[in-house]
Amino acid sequence: MLDRMNTVDSQLANKAEALLRAPLLTLVHEAAAVHRAHHDVEDIQKASLLSIKTGGCPEDCAYCPQSAHHKEVGLQKEHFMDPQAVIDIAKQAQSAGAERFCMGAAWRKVRDGAEFDAVLDMVRGVRDLGMEACVTLGMLQPHQAQALADAGLTAYNHNLDTGPDYYAEIIGTRTYRDRLETLDHVRAAGITICCGGIIGMGESLRDRADMLAVLASFDPHPESVPINALIPVPGTPLGHLSRVRPPEMIRMVATARILMPNTRVRLSAGRDGFSVSDQVLCFLAGANSIFYGDILLTAPNSGLSLDDALFETLASIPIE
Template sequence: MANYIRNDWTLEEIQEIYNMPLLELVYRAATVHRTFNESNEVQVCTLLSIKTGGCSEDCSYCPQAARYHTGVDVQALMKKDEVLEYAQKAKEAGSTRFCMGAAWREVRNNRDFDRVLDMVKGVNELGMEVCCTLGMLTEDQAQKLAEAGLYAYNHNLDTSSEYYGEIITTRTYDDRLQTLDNVRKAGVSVCCGGIVGLGETHEDRVKMLYTLATMPEHPESVPVNALVPVKGTPLEHNGKVNVWDMVRMIGTARILMPKAMVRLSAGRATMSISDQTLCFMAGANSIFAGEKLLTTPNPSFDEDMAMFDMLGLKPREAFKAEQENGGHHHHHTLEATTA
């Protein structure tokens, strides 16, 4: 296995890694993890839904789609002060990345977007890495977010391009890739992963990892989500994701994208500490923490800190990548805007 970052992985190579005997996969992934990262460091991220429900997309897993009856009430965009209060609490609890999610199909240039830009400025001033997930973005909107101090943008691929149409029909895979491209051009860090347990095959998972690992630049952050089946959505009867599948996804992602933060995201609430430990072993170095991960429950911060303590893990500080590169926060440099 190479000691450098590759963007030319083949499907066959990825399949081979994904299908390796499990302990061998974990060992190799752990080795790559130690080569490229501080293996005892995990970033704690908090996600807040700043605008819940009423989305016009039809993502089959999502309780926020207007067309499913899931008991999620449609709420207006939160006020900036409330959001900052939440961010402050998350920061005090040890979170260094704060992600704001809005159930929108795409960003529109209106007062709501101006309010989000304002929230981004506010959270950035708290010294946290600000992330947003607001649906599709134009290049110009990505640039505005970057100027407001946005650190990262989340936009998941969910699954392979082949299976995508089975899960979502209201937009295309290419729409997803275009938004990611717009985010990159604006000099914003990319957070992009997928969901396991949608009814996809192992091959679909391999194909999704292939798409991520062959991007000209790997996403800086790759969330691996386990489907949390929600009553009222088309996928409500899907079975629980096998923990070994999560470990395989994380281990493979770590080998393919050595420096990415691989995030243990949705579905963590139902995982035992030993299940989570295997994921950290296999190279997960980021978790979501906090009361609610958008619309699904999450273990409390205290339990997480007790787990970190027991495993000898420490929370990663904010803006670490910039410090290591000896630079500042990447948007505040002129190069980012003129390059």
């Protein structure tokens, strides 16, 4: 994967850009046909996300309130959580309808030791509940990926964030190559890949197309691709930007679905500002997963009551 990802496949990127520029209804119609051919359209996975270690991250990601570089955010740093407390929260999420439980730590990279051993305990505990387990912990070494696989980890999240040409505008403390190297280790350990990006960070349409082209160049495609819209947080370098408009998210979802037919496309951060109708269009365009709950690590989400209303809208109406 790594050697092939040093440059973007121009043909794939051109195709992605053409799709992103296509008339919206035409694009959604094509994506819906691909989605229906490869998936049960009623299958929308609910995933729950928990921050197991919040704040103090040494990375300088311009969008992230957990970065230690963005001191004006004022985020309260929290210590690493106890594994049993995490498993108890996973049980609550499962009772609320979540099928996948995702755990995130604000680390630059995984370090061997007690905290990583505790993560392995968390993974085992979540899997014992019968849930899928996903973690996002930063950069990994091969032996650490294998330890996660041995613990039963379902998926490792490690987003590309944006296209390679725009990446340095967003992150200076690691490279695109670093990201791809970790994904290589994840794949080699037999763990499924959860890898997507964020739109609305000031990138061009071509940058969005390049990111999707890189993802679509993976062989096999990532099993999971989260599409996030920036949630501008005051105190971060991107805190002044406007929220992404729903049609932009719909276009990204539809293009991802066409380029990666078998992938689970996750409607992720930023949908808290979308109406039920906006989200239904995203599902029609090929999204088949959401993060379910009130909080995404440290950012607001739609909330359980609003999501329940969303799924009630999607459900069939019984004949009286």
